[in-house]
Amino acid sequence: MEYQVLLEKPKSFYQNYPRKAGNIEVTHYCPGCGHGVAHKYIAEALDRLDLQDRTVLISPVGCSVFAYYYFDVGNEQAAHGRAPALATGVKRALPNSIVISYQGDGDLAAIGTAEIIHAANRGEQITVIFINNAIYGMTGGQMAPTTLEGQKTSTSPLGRNPANEGFPIRMAELLATLEAPVYVERVSLHDVKNRNKARQAIYKALKCQKDRKGFSMVEILSQCPTGWKMDPPESLKWVAEKMVSYFPLGVKVDRIDESEPVTRPEQIWDPEVIIRNLGLVTLDIRQRADRSAIAEIHRNPRFKIAGFGGQGVLTMGIILAACGMIEDYNVAWLPSYGPEMRGGTAHCHVTISSKPIGSPLVSSSTVCIAMNKPSQEKFEKELVPGGLLIRNTSMIDVPPARTDIDVVSIPAAEMATEIGSLKVQNMVILGAYLEKSKLIHPETLEMVLKGMLKKAALLDMNMKALEAGREHVRKNA
Amino acid sequence: MAKELIKGNVAIVKGALLAGCEAYFGYPITPASEIAEYASLLFPKLGRVFIQAESEIAAINMIYGASGAGARCMTASSGPGLSLKQEGISYCAGAELPCVIADIMRGGPGLGNIGPEQGDYNQIVKGGGHGNYRVIVLAPNSGQEMCDLTMLGFELADKWRSPVILLADGFTGQMMEQVDFPEEPVRSTRKSWALYADRESKHNLITSIYLSHADLEAHNIKLQKKYARIEQEEVRFEELNCSDADVVMIAYGITSRICRTTMENAREQGLKIGLFRPRTLFPFPSQRIAELGQHIKFFLTVECSNGQMLHDVRLALNGTCPVEFYGRMGGEVPSAEEIFGVLTRLLKS
Ligand SMILES: Cc1ncc(C[n+]2csc(CCOP(=O)(O)OP(=O)(O)O)c2C)c(N)n1
Ligand code: SF4
Numbered sequence: 001m002e003y004q005v006l007l008e009k010p011k012s013f014y015q016n017y018p019r020k021a022g023n024i025e026v027t028h029y030c031p032g033c034g035h036g037v038a039h040k041y042i043a044e045a046l047d048r049l050d051l052q053d054r055t056v057l058i059s060p061v062g063c064s065v066f067a068y069y070y071f072d073v074g075n076e077q078a079a080h081g082r083a084p085a086l087a088t089g090v091k092r093a094l095p096n097s098i099v100i101s102y103q104g105d106g107d108l109a110a111i112g113t114a115e116i117i118h119a120a121n122r123g124e125q126i127t128v129i130f131i132n133n134a135i136y137g138m139t140g141g142q143m144a145p146t147t148l149e150g151q152k153t154s155t156s157p158l159g160r161n162p163a164n165e166g167f168p169i170r171m172a173e174l175l176a177t178l179e180a181p182v183y184v185e186r187v188s189l190h191d192v193k194n195r196n197k198a199r200q201a202i203y204k205a206l207k208c209q210k211d212r213k214g215f216s217m218v219e220i221l222s223q224c225p226t227g228w229k230m231d232p233p234e235s236l237k238w239v240a241e242k243m244v245s246y247f248p249l250g251v252k253v254d255r256i257d258e259s260e261p262v263t264r265p266e267q268i269w270d271p272e273v274i275i276r277n278l279g280l281v282t283l284d285i286r287q288r289a290d291r292s293a294i295a296e297i298h299r300n301p302r303f304k305i306a307g308f309g310g311q312g313v314l315t316m317g318i319i320l321a322a323c324g325m326i327e328d329y330n331v332a333w334l335p336s337y338g339p340e341m342r343g344g345t346a347h348c349h350v351t352i353s354s355k356p357i358g359s360p361l362v363s364s365s366t367v368c369i370a371m372n373k374p375s376q377e378k379f380e381k382e383l384v385p386g387g388l389l390i391r392n393t394s395m396i397d398v399p400p401a402r403t404d405i406d407v408v409s410i411p412a413a414e415m416a417t418e419i420g421s422l423k424v425q426n427m428v429i430l431g432a433y434l435e436k437s438k439l440i441h442p443e444t445l446e447m448v449l450k451g452m453l454k455k456a457a458l459l460d461m462n463m464k465a466l467e468a469g470r471e472h473v474r475k476n477a
Numbered sequence: 478m479a480k481e482l483i484k485g486n487v488a489i490v491k492g493a494l495l496a497g498c499e500a501y502f503g504y505p506i507t508p509a510s511e512i513a514e515y516a517s518l519l520f521p522k523l524g525r526v527f528i529q530a531e532s533e534i535a536a537i538n539m540i541y542g543a544s545g546a547g548a549r550c551m552t553a554s555s556g557p558g559l560s561l562k563q564e565g566i567s568y569c570a571g572a573e574l575p576c577v578i579a580d581i582m583r584g585g586p587g588l589g590n591i592g593p594e595q596g597d598y599n600q601i602v603k604g605g606g607h608g609n610y611r612v613i614v615l616a617p618n619s620g621q622e623m624c625d626l627t628m629l630g631f632e633l634a635d636k637w638r639s640p641v642i643l644l645a646d647g648f649t650g651q652m653m654e655q656v657d658f659p660e661e662p663v664r665s666t667r668k669s670w671a672l673y674a675d676r677e678s679k680h681n682l683i684t685s686i687y688l689s690h691a692d693l694e695a696h697n698i699k700l701q702k703k704y705a706r707i708e709q710e711e712v713r714f715e716e717l718n719c720s721d722a723d724v725v726m727i728a729y730g731i732t733s734r735i736c737r738t739t740m741e742n743a744r745e746q747g748l749k750i751g752l753f754r755p756r757t758l759f760p761f762p763s764q765r766i767a768e769l770g771q772h773i774k775f776f777l778t779v780e781c782s783n784g785q786m787l788h789d790v791r792l793a794l795n796g797t798c799p800v801e802f803y804g805r806m807g808g809e810v811p812s813a814e815e816i817f818g819v820l821t822r823l824l825k826s
Contacts, residue, residue: 019682021689053676056546059684068682074672076545077684079568082538085530089542090672092526093500093550097674115538118531267499267524274662277522278491280479318653322482325655331482333653337508337591358738360652360731363812 010043012052013070020069028066032232034189034222035064038131038198042100043071045203049210055098056090058083062104063137063224081112084119087126095264098209099126106136109145109169116175120215123180125262127205128217130171133224134243141227145169148242153227168246172219176252182214182259184252188221190239194249204256212261221247285328288441297386297406298437300329300354302362304379306347307371307392312426316369317348319430322448323440324352332360345374352439367437369429371395371412380405388436390429408432408473415468424465431469479658485623486511486553486650489579489643490519492627493551497663498577500526500550502539504558507591508647509581512553526550533558537565537578544574545683547671549631553579555647556597557588560605566640567606570700571685573670575634577627579643581650584808592808593647593731598785601644602758609697611704613641613711614758616729620654626756628663635665637707644758646781648731648810713756714765718744722751724820725769727790728779729755731810736779738813743820750820758786763793770798777801777820781810 009015016024029036046052055073059065061080068075074097078086087101101119108116108130119126135153136142142155146168150159160168172186183205187198198220205216221243223235230238268274291299303320307313317333324331334349349362367388370376372395380389385404394413410432416425434440445466453459483491489512493501501516513529520527526543530536536552543550554562559580569576582597584590599605602614613633615626623645630641672678687693715733718740719725728736733754743750753769753776755762770776776798778787784802791800803819805811 053679054674056672056674058542065686068684072679074674074679075682075684076542076672077572077682077686078541079538079564082534082541082565085535085538086542086545088528088535089500089502089539089544089548089550090546090674091542092528092539093543093546093548094672094674097546114531115535118535122528265521265524268522269662269664271660271662274494274523275479275660278494278519278658280481280491280658280660282478283480285480318482321653325480325482331653331655333482334648335651337647337651356737357654357734358741359735359813360648360654361735361810361812363814 010040010047012043012046012055012072014072017069020066027070029063030226032223032225032235033063034133034220034224035131037189037195038129038202038220038222039067039070041199041202042129044199045206046073048203049206051098051206051210054096055100056094057100057102058086058090060103060107061138062107064102064104064131065138067102081107081110082115083107084112084115084124084126084128088119088122088124091124091126092264098206101126101128103128103130104137105130105132105134105144105146109171116171120175120181120217121178123182123214123262125209125212125214127209129202130217130219131222132171132219132247133222133227134168135224135227137224137227148246170247172217172252175217180215181217181253182255183208183216185254186219186221186247186249186252188239188244188249189223190221190236190244208256212263213256213259214262221249283326285326287328288444289327289438293438297366297388298439301352301366301437301439302364303350303367303369304347304362304365304382305350305369306345306375306379309344309346311371312423313346313371314348316426316430317350319445319448319452320350320352323444326444326447327440329354330357332357334360347375347379367433369433371425371429373398376400390433392425392429394425408436410469410472412469415472416465419464419468420461424462427462427465428469431466432473434466435470435473479660481656481658482653483620483656484511484651484653485617485620485645486581487515488620488623488656489553489627490515491658492624493577493631494519494523494525495659495662496628496631497549497665498525498551498631499548500543501552502528502530502536502543502550503552504530504533504536504554506555506558508583508593508650509553509555509579511650512579512581533561534564537562537569540576541565541569541572541574544569544576545572545672547668547673549635549665551577551579553581555581555583556585559597559600563600563606566612567608567610568685569640570606570610570612571608572683573638574640574683575638576640577630577634577643578640579627579645582644582646584806590808591647593781593810594806594808595646595730595732595781596783596785596806597644598758598780598782601642602789610700611759613637613639613707614644615641616644616756616758617649618730618733618754619649620652620656623649624656624658631665633711635668637703638670639703644730646731708760711757712760712762712765714762715754715756717752719751719753719769721749723749723774724777724824725751725753725773726777726779726816727753727755727766727786729758729786732779732781735811735813736816739816739820742813742817748820748824755786761789761793763789766790766793767795767797770794773798775799775801775823777803777823779811779816780804782806
């Protein structure tokens with residue numbers, strides 16, 4: 001028989017629904033439900049824009065949880081409210097994809113409020129189709145954030161009372177206050193004229209994404225005859241009479257024309273470029289210092305270094321560890337971290353060892369560097385007998401309590417100020433330690449400092465401070 | 478090989494990029510923040526995605542999205558954030574989505590503090606989310622392993638289509654050590670099950686829903702079989718001086734490093750102490766622990782927690798060998814001397 005096709009099912013739909021158990025000819029939606037209509041407009045728009053193969057649709061939790069039964073596109077199914085986060089992940093991973101976050105009002109305006117606001121605010125290049133049916137359909141008609149004042153639901157049996165439940169949320173207006181969204185419109189499905197507007201809005205939102213213009217959302221006032229306990233015609237009337245007056249229809253934001261298309265950077269996979277950008281370099285690692293010249297107590301040292309925040313305590317530890325590494329030792333540096341450091345005291349543990357390092361925590365130290373009085377009082381106790389205490393006498397006015405240890409007293413702060421900056425007091429101390437221990441070759445230290453300090457003047461001052469510390473030990477030996 | 482003195486947290490980021498990680502989604506929290514900070518610096522340099530999400534919930538769901546789209550991706554946090562991520566981890570496990578998640582543990586419960594702790598063992602190893610799932614859990618104890626196990630994590634995640642959690646602690650994250658970095662970055666290949674927004678992959682469905690009870694049971698059975706295979710094939714551990722030991726200490730992460738010093742000191746004094754360190758917490762090296770239990774007097778499990786891994790050690794031994802426990806909490810970390818004291822007390826009693 002000859003026939004003419006007047007209306008064809010969009011290609012972006014499966015022709016029947018094999019993912020659905022039971023009757024694969026029909027959807028799982030109730031008769032008269034708005035979801036089916038919205039689905040159709042999306043599928044039509046994908047066909048018209050030739051986007052089917054590039055599309056990934058995120059199904060939410062709600063009556064449309066099985067949207068993936070129907071759309072012959074890529075599909076991911078989300079946890080309740082998280083569809084915009086999934087959409088973000090997909091779109092960022094696949095910048096050429098077309099991503100649709102399809103959500104109900106419980107999903108988008110209650111449990112997923114943070115996700116939708118921030119996806120919109122980041123200007124994610126996704127399209128959100130928001131079905132506002134003023135109720136939780138899926139779970140059997142409970143109150144939604146969009147339930148109208150006085151509306152009876154199974155969890156607002158006496159009618160929504162703003163004094164207890166607050167007022168219905170207008171999401172389209174809320175998102176329209178943000179700078180990033182490019183297109184936000186509210187439409188309705190209650191009559192033919194409005195359905196045509198809805199169809200156009202969905203098309204426009206998807207075209208906006210195709211043109212890489214940014215975030216778009218269409219809020220659709222949609223009838224839920226089952227949840228509202230009405231027949232379909234009644235439910236359409238209810239949308240027209242009750243919902244539209246609280247949720248004004250129309251465009252809330254349209255910056256499509258003035259927005260520039262956004263493109264994301266290309267991934268870089270050239271191994272050389274990766275290695276360079278990660279700052280990975282092969283170091284000249286070898287023993288430089290003469291290890292036989294190191295006294296027993298200074299072999300494989302364990303340091304506790306402590307002082308005020310700002311005295312360069314942590315940096316001194318890092319320099320020591322870096323030198324150790326360059327001299328082919330195993331090293332570990334462990335800082336005190338967190339709020340303790342704000343304005344307060346700082347300390348670090350450093351271990352340098354020719355064997356693999358067990359505990360990076362130094363509980364019995366061989367070297368204690370005390371940059372101030374409380375540090376000396378707290379940490380000299382931990383020194384092993386014969387261990388070395390280096391004390392910054394500019395900041396310590398009491399003698400050490402221990403008599404079974406080796407002590408270097410050095411007015412590091414005063415010496416540093418003389419050299420040009422209080423900031424290099426840690427280098428004065430470091431110089432003293434290195435002269436005393438012979439652990440590290442001066443060349444190694446210079447290498448490390450050159451790597452850390454790019455400015456010549458700064459390097460020069462640091463080298464001077466080191467030398468001053470050395471000199472002090474030599475003189476007082 | 479390239480070498481660097483580097484914080485554990487930063488080594489994770491470099492390891493991830495060397496493993497071909499394409500996207501990082503995170504939310505700041507001490508003591509894990511350097512991971513997000515360095516990711517925000519390094520990922521964009523290589524054209525990879527970095528997003529500071531609005532919450533850990535959003536971050537793990539971005540992971541779900543990106544992983545479903547075939548990307549190697551990761552997130553990192555600490556206890557409070559991991560609690561929030563549990564929803565998404567359950568969904569990722571259900572939909573069999575690979576990803577790497579670092580937990581740089583801090584003191585709990587609640588906001589607790591930012592000191593190092595190992596109190597997340599139960600929520601991570603036993604699964605803090607809903608449903609019959611497991612995730613692969615790797616336990617680094619050095620800067621080197623922060624890099625290596627991150628890289629391994631991406632491999633295992635793809636191989637088993639499973640989330641992999643790197644369970645580290647504040648000290649391992651904040652500590653700097655020398656790390657050797659491989660100089661051949663990896664790039665993952667196209668996954669047959671993922672979505673690439675093209676015609677070939679269009680019918681790959683990413684979901685954790687199986688509406689029929691029979692289908693969901695079948696899916697669960699399939700998952701359990703996978704976990705059983707992981708238990709067969711992926712157990713990793715380190716043994717030090719266990720062959721002639723009278724007593725074996727069991728510890729992971731930072732605690733294992735401290736126990737190592739205790740062991741070395743004990744050996745110097747002629748005490749036959751060994752150290753067993755699980756590098757995978759799921760799969761747990763139960764079989765090896767049971768074998769060791771046949772030859773020794775007792776085990777001493779040491780944790781910075783109230784004794785969480787302890788239960789897995791006991792299960793492994795099933796009463797065949799005594800298990801003692803020593804733990805500190807709240808950010809307090811035992812010293813090597815302290816553990817030595819516990820050992821000698823136990824040996825005398
Ligand atoms: C974390 C979580 N909480 C609660 C639920 C139960 N739940 C399923 S659907 C739903 C409401 C969905 O309502 P809405 O988003 O308005 O969509 P509709 O069903 O009306 O289309 C709820 C609360 C869930 N699946 N997950
Ligand atoms: S309950 Fe309401 S929203 Fe859900 S399918 Fe039925 S009519 Fe549609």
